[in-house]
């Protein structure tokens with residue numbers, strides 16, 4: 585379906601306001617995951633394509649002031665490969681999230697920062713996708729965090745048709761560690777995609793939603809998906825949410841192309857299939873906002889874990905990893 589308010593946002597007058605933005609600070613990465621769209625879509629994995637720090641930060645500041653951005657999600661590639669840039673960039677926003685593959689040691693950037701660390705499942709599920717030894721490296725890094733480490737550390741697992749039966753093992757192996765919680769985000773395919781990772785529609789996805797609902801029941805504090813957000817993913821409401829995607833109005837995705845910012849349809853690119861979108865951020869925001877889905881699933885007084893207010897919703901993870 586046609587989505588509005590996305591492609592032309594950077595030049596629009598008056599400039600639309602966005603509480604949050606996401607920025608790809610580099611295409612470089614120390615991993616080469618099988619499913620990576622950053623790495624495989626012809627993006628050069630080459631440091632010479634990075635915009636120099638001063639130039640990039642000045643551009644970020646201009647976008648922040650033009651669009652009233654209050655929170656930034658820093659992503660890549662692997663953004664921690666440019667941690668000196670991040671250190672300065674974090675000063676520009678009240679809230680910051682860094683999405684990382686977790687193989688690079690995390691730096692203590694203070695309590696207003698959230699790290700989102702990607703894992704796809706237990707070792708034998710994760711490593712065939714992300715690389716041999718990656719699960720153990722990530723786990724070692726997370727277990728080695730000092731007790732007084734100030735940032736929030738959250739795992740993110742992309743649920744697919746392939747790993748939907750192995751999610752409990754991942755939760756069980758991190759629930760008693762320094763990790764603060766986990767969010768499950770459901771794979772967002774491109775239009776026409778029919779891979780082994782995807783479901784055909786929201787009905788086909790229900791067993792995977794049920795698996796996360798059960799984990800939420802067993803680990804209500806550790807699993808950060810809200811119950812309402814999960815219920816909204818069911819067939820009766822999923823399309824009502826994605827047809828009225830809240831993140832199009834709240835999050836400005838910034839790609840760097842030929843030395844300047846461009847903005848795709850959404851943070852999943854221009855070709856993502858909205859009808860099968862299961863992004864956590866989309867449903868988490870819908871769970872907190874009024875919308876046509878309320879008529880089918882009236883809101884309750886339930887308050888979700890994680891970002892307690894809508895403004896903070898932008899700080900939730902967005903990656904398709």
Ligand code: SF4
Nearest residue numbers: 613615617620661685
């Ligand atoms: S999915 Fe993320 S961690 Fe994996 S290669 Fe791509 S950017 Fe790196």
Ligand code: SF4
Nearest residue numbers: 826829850856858861
């Ligand atoms: S976030 Fe999901 S629903 Fe929203 S525009 Fe992107 S693919 Fe579509």
